Amino acid sequence: xxxxxxxxxxxxxxxxxxxxxxxxxxxxxxxxxxxxxxxxxxxxxxxxxxxxxxxxxxxxxxxxxxxxxxxxxxxxxxxxxxxxxxxxxxxxxxxxxxxxxxxxxxxxxxxxxxxxxxxxxxxxxxxxxxxxxxxxxxxxxxxxxxxxxxxxxxxxxxxxxxxxxxxxxxxxxxxxxxxxxxxxxxxxxxxxxxxxxxxxxxxxxxxxxxxxxxxxxx
Amino acid sequence: xxxxxxxxxxxxxxxxxxxxxxxxxxxxxxxxxxxxxxxxxxxxxxxxxxxxxxxxxxxxxxxxxxxxxxxxxxxxxxxxxxxxxxxxxxxxxxxxxxxxxxxxxxxxxxxxxxxxxxxxxxxxxxxxxxxxxxxxxxxxxxxxxxxxxxxxxxxxxxxxxxxxxxxxxxxxxxxxxxxxxxxxxxxxxxxxxxxxxxxxxxxxxxxxxxxxxxxxxxxxxxxxxxxxxxxxxxxxxxxxxxxxxxxxxxxxxxxxxxxxxxxxxxxxxxxxxxxxxxxxxxxxxxxxxxxxxxxxxxxxxxxxxxxxxxxxxxxxxxxxxxxxxxxxxxxxxxxxxxxxxxxxxxxxxxxxxxxxxxxxxxxxxxxxxxxxxxxxxxxxxxxxxxxxxxxxxxxxxxxxxxxxxxxxxxxxxxxxxxxxxxxxxxxxxxxxxxxxxxxxxxxxxxxxxxxxxxxxxxxxxxxxxxxxxxxxxxxxxxxxxxxxxxxxxxxxxxxxxxxxxxxxxxxxxxxxxxxxxxxxxxxxxxxxxxxxxxxxxxxxxxxxxxxxxxxxxxxxxxxxxxxxxxxxxxxxxxxxxxxxxxxxxxxxxxxxxxxxxxxxxxxxxxxxxxxxxxxxxxxxxxxxxxxxxxxxxxxxxxxxxxxxxxxxxxxxxxxxxxxxxxxxxxxxxxxxxxxxxxxx
Numbered sequence: 001x002x003x004x005x006x007x008x009x010x011x012x013x014x015x016x017x018x019x020x021x022x023x024x025x026x027x028x029x030x031x032x033x034x035x036x037x038x039x040x041x042x043x044x045x046x047x048x049x050x051x052x053x054x055x056x057x058x059x060x061x062x063x064x065x066x067x068x069x070x071x072x073x074x075x076x077x078x079x080x081x082x083x084x085x086x087x088x089x090x091x092x093x094x095x096x097x098x099x100x101x102x103x104x105x106x107x108x109x110x111x112x113x114x115x116x117x118x119x120x121x122x123x124x125x126x127x128x129x130x131x132x133x134x135x136x137x138x139x140x141x142x143x144x145x146x147x148x149x150x151x152x153x154x155x156x157x158x159x160x161x162x163x164x165x166x167x168x169x170x171x172x173x174x175x176x177x178x179x180x181x182x183x184x185x186x187x188x189x190x191x192x193x194x195x196x197x198x199x200x201x202x203x204x205x206x207x208x209x210x211x212x213x214x215x216x217x218x
Numbered sequence: 219x220x221x222x223x224x225x226x227x228x229x230x231x232x233x234x235x236x237x238x239x240x241x242x243x244x245x246x247x248x249x250x251x252x253x254x255x256x257x258x259x260x261x262x263x264x265x266x267x268x269x270x271x272x273x274x275x276x277x278x279x280x281x282x283x284x285x286x287x288x289x290x291x292x293x294x295x296x297x298x299x300x301x302x303x304x305x306x307x308x309x310x311x312x313x314x315x316x317x318x319x320x321x322x323x324x325x326x327x328x329x330x331x332x333x334x335x336x337x338x339x340x341x342x343x344x345x346x347x348x349x350x351x352x353x354x355x356x357x358x359x360x361x362x363x364x365x366x367x368x369x370x371x372x373x374x375x376x377x378x379x380x381x382x383x384x385x386x387x388x389x390x391x392x393x394x395x396x397x398x399x400x401x402x403x404x405x406x407x408x409x410x411x412x413x414x415x416x417x418x419x420x421x422x423x424x425x426x427x428x429x430x431x432x433x434x435x436x437x438x439x440x441x442x443x444x445x446x447x448x449x450x451x452x453x454x455x456x457x458x459x460x461x462x463x464x465x466x467x468x469x470x471x472x473x474x475x476x477x478x479x480x481x482x483x484x485x486x487x488x489x490x491x492x493x494x495x496x497x498x499x500x501x502x503x504x505x506x507x508x509x510x511x512x513x514x515x516x517x518x519x520x521x522x523x524x525x526x527x528x529x530x531x532x533x534x535x536x537x538x539x540x541x542x543x544x545x546x547x548x549x550x551x552x553x554x555x556x557x558x559x560x561x562x563x564x565x566x567x568x569x570x571x572x573x574x575x576x577x578x579x580x581x582x583x584x585x586x587x588x589x590x591x592x593x594x595x596x597x598x599x600x601x602x603x604x605x606x607x608x609x610x611x612x613x614x615x616x617x618x619x620x621x622x623x624x625x626x627x628x629x630x631x632x633x634x635x636x637x638x639x640x641x642x643x644x645x646x647x648x649x650x651x652x653x654x655x656x657x658x659x660x661x662x663x664x665x666x667x668x669x670x671x672x673x674x675x676x677x678x679x680x681x682x683x684x685x686x687x688x689x690x691x692x693x694x695x696x697x698x699x700x701x702x703x704x705x706x707x708x709x710x711x712x713x714x715x716x717x718x719x720x721x722x723x724x725x726x727x728x729x730x731x732x733x734x735x736x737x738x739x740x741x742x743x744x745x746x747x748x749x750x751x752x753x754x755x756x757x758x759x760x761x762x763x764x765x766x767x768x769x770x771x772x773x774x775x776x777x778x779x780x781x782x783x784x785x786x787x788x789x790x791x792x793x794x795x796x797x798x799x800x801x802x803x804x805x806x807x808x809x810x811x812x813x814x815x816x817x818x819x820x821x822x823x824x825x826x827x828x829x830x831x832x833x834x835x836x837x838x839x840x841x842x843x844x845x846x847x848x849x850x851x852x853x854x855x856x857x858x859x860x861x862x863x864x865x866x867x868x869x870x871x872x873x874x875x876x877x878x879x880x881x882x883x884x885x886x887x888x889x890x891x892x893x894x895x896x897x898x
Contacts, residue, residue: 009716011717011720013716013720018723084716087760105752106715106752106753109719163777164776165777
């Protein structure tokens with residue numbers, strides 16, 4: 001069964017190129033491709049994709065807000081963000097909002113298929129820049145010592161990654177297998193997302209946007 | 219008979235050995251020069267070729283000053299590098315000295331100043347002192363005595379700090395020369411004696427010779443002939459033992475002057491002749507000119523006026539070629555005196571006029587005064603009494619003002635004091651009067667003062683607030699402009715990135731569609747170029763981001779890159795970073811170029827070396843960052859690779875940030891690249 005994909009990219013040429021590229025591979029099928037995310041939830045409901053590819057910087061509603069909207073419906077399938085720069089604060093925000101991973105546009109032609117496969121099998125690649133941003137955001141909350149609730153091992157892995165070490169080097173440094181490193185990274189991601197979600201809820205509670213009982217987000 | 223033969227044999231063997239040894243030395247030196255020339259030519263842009271030129275300059279300095287200057291000029295055409303900062307400054311100073319010796323004082327000053335500012339930047343105390351001394355010497359030659367003294371006084375504390383006795387003595391010696399120029403003889407004598415004592419303590423024969431000869435000079439001026447001869451002969455002996463040619467020549471000149479004063483003309487001429495030979499061989503024009511003047515004066519004393527004229531004209535010719543108004547003034551005067559004796563009065567007067575002009579230029583009033591005196595005498599001899607009177611008045615006026623300068627100062631001081639005392643009495647009376655008035659005024663004034671101060675404060679505060687607001691608004695506007703600019707830049711990059719990515723994707727698809735098409739290789743290039751472009755964009759954006767200015771960030775990115783390139787090829791690699799790096803910062807140019815050179819090196823190791831492991835090492839020592847990339851691959855032939863773009867690009871990038879780059883490769887045994895980056 002082919003994996004169905006929806007593509008959201010406002011650059012027309014790129015959108016078409018990605019479409020052509022995916023069409024070439026029998027494993028994947030493009031069920032929809034759009035240049036804006038204004039009606040994202042309806043489109044997901046109608047087309048039921050397995051994976052979403054989404055550009056981060058789009059006019060009107062941007063990728064991050066779209067991700068928040070999608071995740072608020074409870075849709076939990078992989079969302080892969082496309083971006084030109086990986087030190088983009090937006091990438092970090094998107095991940096906190098619930099994106100599953102990201103891919104640099106310069107790597108699309110060589111790594112798109114692998115990235116989608118990895119996401120589908122539960123992986124979540126993280127780059128050193130993202131690691132640094134995670135650490136940075138932790139330091140911005142001086143009140144809490146361990147805001148994301150990371151274990152000591154997860155902290156070690158995160159710090160080593162932020163120095164530029166590859167998974168292979170991290171594994172060697174702590175005597176782990178590369179798979180274990182991947183598992184730790186995935187766990188860090190999840191805690192990040194959970195933390196952001198709870199933060200959003202707490203904020204909403206404070207602003208009295210939802211009722212504290214009957215925790216149901218439409 | 220046997221004895222004679224034996225001596226003959228002995229002598230011929232000795233002569234043979236001497237000739238052989240000398241020839242060998244010459245040959246050795248020539249080979250050395252040749253090999254240095256080769257190094258210099260070969261490695262243009264390299265540290266070693268800079269050093270080669272410097273050494274060549276040093277070797278030719280004593281024999282061929284012009285060639286030495288040419289070599290030194292080649293050396294300072296090199297870009298300034300911290301790695302040879304000290305030697306660069308030394309070259310500047312050496313060039314300054316050479317220019318001074320050939321009479322080009324302005325060029326000399328220029329170079330000494332260049333050396334001085336570089337030496338100050340890098341705290342090279344020794345070289346700073348040399349530059350100060352050189353500058354002051356030039357000022358002496360250009361008769362700017364105060365500036366000369368200033369620089370010597372700047373150099374003195376540094377030399378005391380360095381505890382370099384020879385240097386200290388040199389400075390005292392030069393201070394003595396400065397006092398001499400101002401005719402302050404007792405002061406000069408003190409300073410020369412100080413210098414001589416320190417030289418003797420420091421066993422500096424060359425310096426001691428200089429100081430002794432200076433003392434001899436002063437004793438001669440003070441008419442203590444025996445002492446003068448004694449000191450000068452001592453100085454000559456020491457200078458000959460030490461082979462200090464400049465001192466030897468000067469000693470001969472001084473001896474000549476002493477003999478002249480004693481009317482021992484034959485010996486005087488002899489000494490002068492010896493001095494001339496020295497100076498002429500070494501192209502020391504200024505001293506040559508002065509010596510000819512001395513010879514001219516002797517012929518004048520001997521009443522051989524035609525010879526005297528010839529000598530003074532020779533002196534003038536040289537003085538003119540080195541543009542020394544001071545020398546020219548003396549030469550004109552000498553020629554004037556000669557023509558007078560040869561009874562050509564028009565020419566004599568003309569030359570004295572020229573002498574006056576030049577003497578005024580260098581503020582030598584004594585020479586002007588002498589010229590006035592002689593002109594007056596000449597006019598009198600020609601029975602032109604009105605002119606004679608005019609010049610006699612000029613002469614006595616100048617003489618009076620020169621001799622009465624001191625008196626006048628004293629008188630003025632006395633007068634001022636007298637006036638002061640008279641005023642004191644008046645003031646006392648007024649004060650008593652005022653005291654009575656003050657008491658009533660004081661009360662009113664306090665209120666007035668307070669109001670004025672308050673008013674001023676209000677104005678000041680108002681101005682400060684206004685400025686602050688203006689600055690805040692300006693800053694806000696700046697930030698807004700920055701924000702808009704950044705936004706535009708990002709949008710541009712986003713657009714470009716997306717489009718380039720599309721080109722890349724489409725070209726790959728086209729190849730897949732028909733791999734054996736004749737267009738496949740063009741499409742391949744399109745794909746590669748678009749990929750390269752995206753890489754460059756990403757590198758550029760990373761480089762200019764000010765958040766990335768720490769060395770740690772750069773190292774992190776280098777690690778990422780290594781993993782990206784080497785892990786897919788299953789090449790083992792070790793990335794070692796010494797802890798001492800922490801905290802260092804790199805500016806945009808440095809991090810960009812360092813990273814790009816690193817990328818090139820690792821790419822080469824991955825693509826061409828066909829090795830199985832790569833060692834990367836980054837460390838820091840003092841002000842320099844060291845990078846090394848070593849692979850165990852097949853190496854390459856350096857002669858073939860010189861023309862490749864990759865190596866040339868790396869060298870260009872390195873030189874852009876004043877870094878040194880070197881590569882060692884052995885076919886079959888791997889390649890190592892080293893780069894040293896100065897951190898400031």
